[in-house]
Amino acid sequence: MLVASNGGAPDHPFWYLNLLDCADVTVQVGAETFAARAEVAQADERPRLWELMVSVFARYAAYQAQTDRVIPVVVVTRTPEPLVTGT
Secondary structure: OOOHHHHHOOOOOHHHHHHHHHEEEEEEEEEEEEEEEEEEEOOOHHHHHHHHHHHHOOOHHHHHOOHHHHHHHOEEOOOOOOOOOOO
């Protein structure tokens, strides 16, 4: 999961806006790279995921308190097929 906090700024971070345009992403964790799909957590699932993320990084709660926007939680799911990239 990703949290588009932008440090509590009034605007969403640019990377989040990019994900809204193209949800198919490449993720690198250590030496592993894989294809994934990024989707914004829906209203019914966001509260549970938000609390989970705040339990991992408590400062997210302070970020939410200093902005009027609802900070999005993005769920990243590995996809079975690799992304096709241009050469």
